[in-house]
Amino acid sequence: MSAAPPTQAPVSVLNVPGLDRRRMDAETMPFLDSLVRSGSIVEWDGHPTTEIWPTLVTGANPGQHWIWHCKLADQGKAKCFKDRLLEKLPDRLVATGQILRHFVDREFDMPCIPHRRRRHLEFHRLKFNARSKPEQYRNVGGVDTLFGALGDKAEYGVTGQFEDLDKMLGEWPRESTSLDWLEVHCYDIAVHYNVHKDEVMKQRGRELDDFAKAYHDKCKKLGRRFILVADHGQEPVADSVNLEKLLKRTGVDPAEFVHFTAQGVAKFWFRTKEAREKIEQALRASEHLNVLDWKELNERFDFELDEEWGELYAIADSGYVFFPHDFHHLLAHLHLGLTNPAMRSRLWSFNVAAYHGQMPGHPAERGFMVSDDPELEACVAADELVRIVDVAPTLLSLVGKKAMPHMKGRVVMEAVSDDADAQNETAVA
Ligand SMILES: [Zn+2]
Incomplete structure (x- = not known):
């Protein structure tokens, strides 16, 4: 006996990086708290990077999409006149000049690193504000994302400001897409800078919860499946480690x-x-x-x-x-x-007051995907962790599309009809 095929429905993802289950309670986040307690949920352990998004949306690893901080640039390159000149000047002054250059040339990344070190590095980073255009979010480092796989039938949006949420609610979810994904990046920023301020966290938590509830209700009205994706949480910063001092104490020549x-x-x-x-x-x-x-x-x-x-x-x-x-x-x-x-x-x-993107196994690195749609259910054991690369193939499968060949993950949440009458009919037939 097999269940009746579920109804096809478009999917709307609400993506809230920085949403930590330890900071969710029924008073501050009544909607989200009840969603994670009673919805179908899959959880994963993070990667040591703050840039989880490329892996989430490509279903590929950093070795494929290349968003992994930086790599070592050409080793054989001899020092030119400019290199020798810039290395004679104080590092702070050179960095100041580089930052001024960064203001007019945004492609000039990581300007705070002194030239003597920066010239050996090639940067591969993807900031959230550099992925607002379809050509930027459909493909990352030559690898298609799930948006690329769906073309015009998918859309991605992001906001870094709480003040924009009302406007976002007027424009999202999109009615004509099979899949859309709205990232509320402002919540992650709020946690980074305010985790120690109780009142601010409560205020932002309530604003986020109101927005998520309204978004969920709008999805229901439009016949879209609502899925919340939280890539990671955040841990308050207790202290810092001075690596520069540690390196100096080793006595190793910086040229080595x-x-x-x-x-x-x-x-x-x-x-x-x-x-x-x-x-x-x-x-x-x-x-x-x-x-x-x-x-x-x-x-x-x-x-x-x-x-x-x-x-x-x-x-x-x-x-x-x-x-x-x-x-x-x-x-x-x-x-x-x-x-x-x-x-x-x-x-x-x-x-920063709080941070993430460090060793897995800590609650701050725990991510999850959850839905209260009665037809969506996790197809893995309740205590089994899934992987970040499972998210993209799962979302594609929910809108009736196969995973792309580069996608490493598997489908971890599926649509099943739990309509008893439909099941009985199938059994009789
Ligand atoms: Zn962050």
Whole structure:
């Protein structure tokens, strides 16, 4: 006896990065709290990066879509006159010039890194505001996303401001698509900067909950299946780790290695065996750090990344961040603090209040996909974790499309009719 085929219905994803189940309660988030308690849910463990979105929407790993911070640029490149000149000037001054350049040329990424180090790196990052056009969200690094797979029948939108939510509710979900995906990125930003302020978190939580409820109800009215996707949570930052000091104390000549330091993850490339041994030893002896080489990273996550993407990784424990890091510069804080109201606190505090994108296994790295549609149910065991790459093939399958060949995941949520009469009819037939 098989269940009757479920009704075909378009899908609307509401994507809320930063939504942490530990911060959801019936008082602040009545709708979302009840949704995760009673809906069909699948959960996954995160990756050590803040850029989960490319993996979510391509169903491919960083080794395929290439959004993995940066890789080592051409090694054989000799220093030109400009390199020699810029290395003679103080690093802070060079970074200031680079930041001014970044203001007019947004393609010039990671301007806070001094030239002597920056010239060895090739950046592969995807900021949320650089994926608003169809050509940007349909394909990431040459790999088609689920939006690319559906073409005109899919749409993606994102907002970084709570003030835009009302407007978004007027425009979304789209009525003519088989799949649309709206990312409420402003909630993630709010948690990053305000996690320690109870009143602000409650206020933003309520605004988010009201919006999610209204979005859900609108989807129902339009006959669309509502699915909430929360890629990760966030952990309040307790303290920072000073990697620059640690590297200085090793006594290794900076010319013998290259490094890149984000807030939660640092990576290294070495020119000599001695440099690697000394730095690896210092990292392993340091508190609050997890040290993995590139092979261990691949084994753990199936990333298919080679050494060019980093020979050795230092990942800070949740609750700790690197400071200073390669996004830190007075001018950068001033600019973001003055131009983005959500980041105002950068004017007086250089560190974020909460962070994510570190070691998996911590509640801050837990992501989930949930729906209260009675016809949608998880097709995996309740206590089984799924993988981030499972999201894209699952959503495609819900709108009647097969996964694309590059997609690594499997279908983890399906539409089944639980209509008893329909089942009886099938049984009789
Ligand atoms: Zn974030």
